[in-house]
Amino acid sequence: MTKFTRRTVLQSAAAAATLPALATPALASTKITVGALRFTSHAASFIALENGLFANAGLDVEFKFFEAAQPMAVAIASGDVDYAVTAISGGLISLADKGAIKVIGGALMEEAGVDGQKILASDAAFQAGLTAPAMLDGKSWGMTQAGSSFHYMGSKIAQAEGVSLSFKPLQKVGAIIGALKSGQIDAWSIVPHIAKPLAGSGAVHIIGNVADYIPNYMVTTAFTSADNAANERAQTQAFLQAFSGGIDAFNAAMVDKSEGEDAMNAMVDLIHKYVYTDRPREKAAPSIINGSMRLSPGAALNLASIEDQLTWFKSEGLVKDSITLDTLVDPSYVETA
Secondary structure (H helix, E strand, O other), X not given: OOOOOHHHHHOHHHHHOOOOOOOOHHHOOEXXXXXXXXXXXXXXXXXXXXXXXXXXXXXXXXXXXXXXXXXXXXXHHHOOOOEEEEOOOHHHHHHHHOOOEEEEEEOEEOOOOOOOOEEEEEHHHHHOOOOOHHHOXXXXXXXXXXXXXXXXXXXXHHHHHOOOEEEEEOOOHHHHHHXXXXXXXXXXXXXXXXXXXXXXXXXXXXXEEHHHOOOOOEOOEEEEEHHHHHHOHHHHHHHHHHHHHHHHHHHHHHHOOXXXXXXXXXXXXXXXXXXXXXXXXXXXXXXXXXXOOOEOHHHOEOHHHHHXXXXXXHHOOOOOOOOOHHHHEOOOOOOEO
């Protein structure tokens, strides 16, 4: 396995220029826009850009940043964004039903043995006895919108514990964090690079793990317009090829830590250009390092997890019962399980 040192990670864009061209002439400097959130879980796209993987695949990438999953799905459908990575939402499924969107690959995933998403309680709720998920009955749960991944996770946890939750749509992750810290909502679930610093502040407490309730959960997926999936195969394959290279580099440096401390530190430097940019590197690094979850190798899709999510959306009346997995997913690009 090739070793990633601090120099090779930070200067790989230059090194990529010496590699054999992976793109066809038709893809030379093809401009695309990629949607992302400023989360460590979106690092594969950042790595693919910074390490020259997109350029080597013939893609000239510009990022468009969002604060929630649903607006990203709308942007794909409208053509404002070409490819994106985010959680499956009710809005995304409905747009797929209209023939506008297709899921083409996998990204963030819960994996046994890898620290994953945390269930959080506000300090006020914790002091009042909310010290475990079993005690969530009657409590309020933060989410961006109805039909978001936060809604799905909260509902699955509540079902498993046999409790009832009051879901509070707050539109943006930042608004949920503020409401949780101030005690305006009781509970929430989020990726560890956000959960752990919140818990460290004392204003929030970790009371459980999402993986205990939703094992092998495919948290986020890569998706594009139905038109791109059907008619821009070379471009879509090029995107997934570069994205998968970013996944491999991230997993090696940040999850498996098989490339050594220098490579991990170099990767933190790269990710910090996009995540926690308002913090100095020394304060951002612990959150980035401690919160790195596995990204799906080869952008493989866990179809069983996606089917479970689709079934839940139907059971909640958030999408039509007639929608099938084939409506949502184009499985022809990556390995599926």
